[in-house]
Amino acid sequence: MPRSSSAALPTAHVVLRILIVLNWLYGAAVLTLLTAMIVAEQWTFKALGITPSSGISSMITGLRLIAALGLLAVPLYHAIFKRLFAMVETVRGGDPFVAANADRLQAIARALLALQVLSMVIGGIAKAISTPQHPLHLDAGFSTSGWLAVILTFVLARVFTAGTLMREELEGTV
């Protein structure tokens, strides 16, 4: 096995573990922000630099909606990281071409699709509530690379499924 690939697997193992924890921390942070926006509305918006002006109520509602939608991303990312982690483990175990991995890749593709849709919805809301007084710059919306990743993952999942079936056939060949 080449040196680079032998180092890649333990690295991926550690990075994915860190990402799983970071994702939950992100979720906790967004949940705290959402709670603060409801419980301590004035204090939170003052801290965010949003001063009372016309159209502020729609912005507050929009920001709450964005935070709530942001929370939906947490289980989606968790599903991706968890499955990717399991796939890395099968590679480390020396048997990655199994039906379970094809199913995992399919589930990852679906989660990526949901994240892209979520990103577009959040981007749309941000655009709608952004005002010249309070411009909202969020890293959300349509992403060519994101959609390409979705298509690529769906295709890879199909390739993996076909490959797994071929391998099963080969295993039963005498």
Next chain:
Amino acid sequence: MAIVVKLDDLLHDRRMTLTELGQRIDITLANLSILKTGKARAIRFSTLEAICQALACQPGDLLRFEPEKET
């Protein structure tokens, strides 16, 4: 499966053991057992050729089609 492998019968007729056949055609005993018990999904032409040569038989002597009964 509707394809039945008659390796056991052929071996019995030739007074040959599975181990001996495996040694002659250079196929592991495990793989020959899979074939004998009908657990194989497919058989390579090269395996078929080797078995036919070792047992002096035709492919039709080794394989038989038996339609599965509908339940």
